[in-house]
Amino acid sequence: MNATQPEPWPPGNPAVNLPRFYAFQFLTNLQLWLPIWVLYLRDLRGLSLAQIAAMEALFWLVIVAAEMPTGAIADRWGRKLSLLLGAASNALAVLIFGVATGYALLLLSYLVWGISMTLTSGANTAFVYDTLAALGREREFTKVWGRAQAWMMAAGLLASLAGAPLAAVTNLAVPVQASVLSSVAAAAVGLGFREPPRLGSAARLAYGKVLRMAAQHALRHPPTRAMIAVTTVFGAATTATFILTQPYLVDVGVPLALLGLVLAPVQLASLTGSLTAHRLAARMGERHAFYLVCMLYSLALLALGAAVSVWAIALLLALRWSGAARLPLASDAITRHAPQELRATVASAASLAVGLGTALTQYPLGLLADRTSVRAVFLVLGAGTAVLGGAALAWWSAAMRREQAALEPQAPLTTRAP
Known part of the structure; x- marks a missing residue:
């Protein structure tokens, strides 16, 4: 097959x-x-917030170690295979998590979960992009x-509405x-995927070469490098807010049985952010859309840190909407610049950077929450995303301008007649 000819689709x-x-x-x-997962670990399994954060740090260290190797699996042997392996290992992780009674088994579940996540991330965006x-x-x-x-997000909304009441009555x-049942069902659906066609050369790249070339692209392409920095800052903050939201709601007086009801509009805000991101970019332009959602995210964190009332829950709507709107924008900014044969591995490089940033920050943030308050952590995250995230966005914006200027045709030089 010619290296520039696409592989044929499977039948169908x-x-x-x-x-x-x-x-x-x-x-x-x-x-x-x-x-209820943080409450499950804290109240049923007896873990402190610092111990939970330590497990999260391990989870993200696993991602750092496995992200690019598993991304290369998708580029070398197929997106469908990687997604199926991810779904199967996710079901196993949930099973271990649900029956574990000691810290060692909980750590094992997090280890399997981290591998599951790396098998899916990168492969999922490449699968969709290549299909399109x-x-x-x-x-x-x-x-x-x-x-x-x-x-x-819709699944999270339904889970929020059903999970907390189920925990309250059982x-x-x-x-x-x-x-575990829904995780197994996801793997069954994945069996029906059709592997997207790729250029003939893409399927023949050696595994090690895929890793090397993807790393070189991520490091040497300035807009990709800068967007990975943006994703790292806001991704690490998002993980911390995900851990701390439930304790925050309990601290401001929300009972367990109502947690799902309170979180439902928050999940709905996330869903809306995901659906409206492309319209926002089309109306404002990609660059301005990024600045808007990232600025709103930082302001919401700062306001949550300053608020002490149950009505501060409304700020979670802005936080989750802006965070969800950023994700498809960032995925597109990274994926569209990557060569097709490296797409999954380059996307995994971004996840690797997020994992490293998250692993380094979660335990210190958990300790801060234990020794001060959840609100103090929100203040730190708000200031950090405003300063570091703002700097990374400015870097990305400048890199995009330079790349666009280099692609614009130069006006021919003219000489004035004597």
Whole structure:
């Protein structure tokens, strides 16, 4: 096969990948433990916030170690295979998490979970982008990826509404154990995926070469390098807020049975952010859209740190909307610049950077929450994302301007007649 000719599709309609991927996203994220998992670890398993943060740090260190090797699996042997392995290992991780009674087994569940996440990340964006490219619709990536994120948020919304009441009438372990079923169902849906066609040379790159070339692209392409920095800052902050939201709500007086009801509009705000990101970019331009959502995110964190009332929950809407809107914008900014044969591995490089930043920050932030308050951590995160995230955004914006200027045709030099 010629290196520039695409591989043929498997028999059948390639467009079925999109609705099946939406279902995959929904089922993977229909995790009934979402509204109570920190309380499950703290109140049922007896862990402190610092211990929970330490497990999160381990989780992200696993991601740092495995992200690019597993991303290269998707580039070398197929996006579908990587997604299936990710779904199967996710089901195993949830099972261990739900039956573990000691710290060692909980750590094991986090280890398996980290590997599961790396098998899925990178492969998922490459799978969607390559499907759209083969259909001649790659310009729709931000919109389609936003929809996929919205299905993920919808699953979180449903899980929030059902998980907390289920825990209230049974115990905190039941929602975790019941979530194994949806993880298994996600793997079953993944069996129906059709591997997107790639250039003939893409499938023949050696595994080690995929890793080397992807690392070189991520390090040497200035807009990609800068956007990875933006993603790292806000990604690490997002993980911390995810851990601390439940204790924050309990601290301001929300009872366990109502946690899901309170979190439902927050999940709905996330869903809306994912769905509207492409419209925001189309109306304002990519650069201004990034500045808007990142500035709103930092301001919401600062306000949460200053607020002491239950009505501060409204600020979580702004926080989750802006965080969700950033994700498809960042995924598009990284994915569209990556060569097709390296797409999954380059996306994994971004996740690796987020994992490293998260691993380094979660335990200190957990200690700060234990020794001071959750609100103090929100203040630190707000200031950090404003300063570091703002600097990274300015770096990315300058890199994009330089790249666009280099691509613009130069006006021919003229000489004035004597």
